[in-house]
Amino acid sequence: MKSDDNNLKMKTNINTIEEKYFTTSQGYEMFYKIFKGETNKSKLANKLKLSNKFKTNNKPFIVFQHGLTGNHTVWNGHMNYMFEQGYPFIIIDLLGHGKSQKAIGRTCYTIENQGDYIWQILKHEKIKNYLFVGQCLGSLICLNNEIDLKKN
DSSP: OOTTTOEEEESSSSSSEEEEEEEEETTTTEEEEEOOSSHHHHHHHHHOOOOOOTTOTTEEEEEEEEEETGGGGHHHHHHHHHHHHHHEEEEETTSSSSTTTOOSSSSSHHHHHHHHHHHHHHHTTOOOOOEEOOOHHHHHHHHHHHHHHHHO
């Protein structure tokens, strides 16, 4: 498994989509891709104070969450679109999926625990303004996280 210090970057002609690993408080290594919403076009729009689709101010992070047996690659088409539009996003491989650690036991894979791992990554990245987008199991985890947020 990769450590948090060994962050990889996917080079593009505009900016980078970072590939990272994060170790949860429970000791699991989680893989994710993150784009912070800054392209050359959006930087220029913000600098010139233009009001157009490239301006990144007030755009929430889109938190994409795949379903059971999936991984971050199911969101490649969406990732490319969000990148082109300058929208910040994060795509997380659930524990036991894709490039995230595979663990033994059942309790680490519950909807509540998978949601907690996502919260830990969002907190680590200091993401406070976000929208959840989930598919299959990912949608249940996202919904559970929103319910937990409303309770607290």
